[in-house]
Amino acid sequence: xxxxxxxSPAYRLELSPDGLTATLSSPRGVYWAALRPLAxxxxxAGFDETYEVLPPRRDGSTFTIERRSSIWxxxxxxxxxxxxxxxxxxxxxxxxxxxxxxxxxxxxxxxxGKSNGFMxxxxxxxxxxxxxxxxxxxxxxxxxxCVLGVSGDGEPGRGHWLFTPAPLYLALSPEAVAIPAAAxxxxxxxxxxxxxxxxxxxxxxxxxxxxxxxLEYEGKTQVAGVFEAPMLLLTPGARDPYAGxxxxxxDLVARGAAPAPRPRDQPAWWREPIFCGWGAQCRIAESGNGxxxxxxxxxxxxxxxxxxxxxxxxxxxxxxxxxxxxxxxxNAPDTDKWPDLxxxxxxxxxxGQKVLLWWKAWDAQGxxxxxxxxxxxxxxxxxxxxxxxxxxxxxxxxxxxxxxEGLDADGxxxxxxxxxxxxxxxxxxxxxxxxxxxHELLATVYAAAKKAKPDALVMTHTPHxxxxxxxxxxxLNDMVAGAPSVVPQMxxxxxxxxxxxxxxxxxxxxxxxxxxxxxxxxxxxxPELGIPSLYYADxxxxxxxxFEPEDYAALRRTWAEWRAS
Numbered sequence: 304x305x306x307x308x309x310x311s312p313a314y315r316l317e318l319s320p321d322g323l324t325a326t327l328s329s330p331r332g333v334y335w336a337a338l339r340p341l342a343x344x345x346x347x348a349g350f351d352e353t354y355e356v357l358p359p360r361r362d363g364s365t366f367t368i369e370r371r372s373s374i375w376x377x378x379x380x381x382x383x384x385x386x387x388x389x390x391x392x393x394x395x396x397x398x399x400x401x402x403x404x405x406x407x408x409x410x411x412x413x414x415x416g417k418s419n420g421f422m423x424x425x426x427x428x429x430x431x432x433x434x435x436x437x438x439x440x441x442x443x444x445x446x447x448x449c450v451l452g453v454s455g456d457g458e459p460g461r462g463h464w465l466f467t468p469a470p471l472y473l474a475l476s477p478e479a480v481a482i483p484a485a486a487x488x489x490x491x492x493x494x495x496x497x498x499x500x501x502x503x504x505x506x507x508x509x510x511x512x513x514x515x516x517x518l519e520y521e522g523k524t525q526v527a528g529v530f531e532a533p534m535l536l537l538t539p540g541a542r543d544p545y546a547g548x549x550x551x552x553x554d555l556v557a558r559g560a561a562p563a564p565r566p567r568d569q570p571a572w573w574r575e576p577i578f579c580g581w582g583a584q585c586r587i588a589e590s591g592n593g594x595x596x597x598x599x600x601x602x603x604x605x606x607x608x609x610x611x612x613x614x615x616x617x618x619x620x621x622x623x624x625x626x627x628x629x630x631x632x633x634n635a636p637d638t639d640k641w642p643d644l645x646x647x648x649x650x651x652x653x654x655g656q657k658v659l660l661w662w663k664a665w666d667a668q669g670x671x672x673x674x675x676x677x678x679x680x681x682x683x684x685x686x687x688x689x690x691x692x693x694x695x696x697x698x699x700x701x702x703x704x705x706x707x708e709g710l711d712a713d714g715x716x717x718x719x720x721x722x723x724x725x726x727x728x729x730x731x732x733x734x735x736x737x738x739x740x741x742h743e744l745l746a747t748v749y750a751a752a753k754k755a756k757p758d759a760l761v762m763t764h765t766p767h768x769x770x771x772x773x774x775x776x777x778x779l780n781d782m783v784a785g786a787p788s789v790v791p792q793m794x795x796x797x798x799x800x801x802x803x804x805x806x807x808x809x810x811x812x813x814x815x816x817x818x819x820x821x822x823x824x825x826x827x828x829x830p831e832l833g834i835p836s837l838y839y840a841d842x843x844x845x846x847x848x849x850f851e852p853e854d855y856a857a858l859r860r861t862w863a864e865w866r867a868s
């Protein structure tokens with residue numbers, strides 16, 4: 304039995320003789336989890352079901368378990384036990400198109416009284432930390448599921464879109480804690496280079512006192528020979544999840560899955576306070592005047608900025624939000640709204656201000672279907688960055704927006720990365736999918752932006768460490784109502800960004816603030832979190848409340864504090 308036990312100062316791992324369970328405990332033997340080390344790598348052709356498991360083998364600190372699968376020629380898992388962490392690697396050999404890859408859970412067809420069906424890992428964990436905000440909570444019960452990936456929206460059950468992607472990292476504690484305080488935490492992270500993240504999302508699935516992980520490949524990854532799923536890294540001992548996230552970044556760097564943090568050349572103007580007109584546009588729409596996108600006009604933005612300037616509130620960066628352009632795909636100005644956008648940007652430059660253009664990722668409006676990902680009817684679902692022709696279209700669009708010969712804007716606010724195409728029946732040109740495909744899209748945009756204007760600022764909401772090479776600033780994104788204050792959720796988001804991507808600047812966002820009281824509270828907190836961002840000119844949209852003189856005074860004071868910091 305001792306051959307199946309590994310003990311270290313950080314944990315104790317014991318495999319069962321049949322290889323079906325790996326019990327993970329504290330060094331003193333306090334039970335944490337009964338891990339199922341096997342996996343189920345399903346394909347378009349069918350489920351991966353296990354009907355025989357060979358006894359575990361040990362080679363030094365590594366355990367290997369082989370199994371017989373209903374669809375793969377061979378399948379195995381290895382658990383490499385280090386002093387501080389356990390690396391779990393899953394491999395299969397054969398042919399097939401991957402759909403769902405289930406880790407720490409398997410499908411059993413085992414005989415002789417063994418349970419059949421899906422077998423998740425058992426767990427004593429009570430608290431779950433996710434770096435992906437979907438509601439106001441920082442922590443949730445471990446009995447709830449959560450999603451990390453690049454798909455989502457505001458529809459019911461799909462609110463996991465605010466960071467797309469967030470770090471592929473979870474933290475679990477056997478204690479019931481209300482905040483990420485000191486407690487026994489176990490980190491559970493996916494470690495792989497970004498070009499191997501060909502799945503749309505990672506799902507932590509809670510099941511009756513247990514859990515498993517599911518990677519959704521959607522039939523887009525072809526296995527021909529040996530396939531290794533992304534490695535899972537289990538690391539106990541972080542004092543809190545943010546410390547665990549910092550260690551996760553180090554783990555990715557050490558394994559070549561993310562660049563090392565290093566100081567960047569950040570022009571001084573990147574740190575200037577930001578005005579984005581989206582909230583003000585929404586305020587107009589709330590009065591019964593169409594939809595917010597109707598109000599991204601030159602006349603309105605002049606009015607917003609003139610009002611603020613009269614109050615002594617002068618942003619260094621102005622963001623033109625949805626929908627300044629005629630078509631989302633081509634990004635040519637809507638001349639009914641902006642008769643001469645280039646001249647308007649030039650006038651802002653003369654006033655010492657920079658202008659960012661809101662850019663909607665993936666949208667194919669105005670593009671030829673040949674450069675798009677398409678559904679079975681041939682309808683475009685999104686631009687296809689794996690297509691060389693689409694990349695040329697994208698480069699030309701960015702060049703037209705940012706170059707001195709074009710509109711001469713100063714950067715992009717990238718939005719809607721959660722609209723990454725998802726669906727088994729979709730067709731695309733290349734091989735990438737999911738998270739990897741989004742990185743391919745943003746890599747094209749980022750390189751084109753820097754070519755058009757070397758100091759262009761690219762802002763995203765993608766705080767996965769492997770995405771630091773395609774962004775300069777992380778936007779904390781929209782607030783979620785339902786708590787007495789928005790400050791804790793925004794402080795949590797900023798802490799995630801600082802832990803995972805410390806080299807990036809933070810845009811604190813400002814929408815949709817639930818009340819004037821909460822807006823006032825957040826104005827005071829913004830300078831501790833990142834660059835102050837203002838979305839309103841004379842009041843907020845959610846309640847219709849107007850700003851008072853003391854509100855503009857608070858903006859002047861906090862912006863001055865930020866500029867002096």
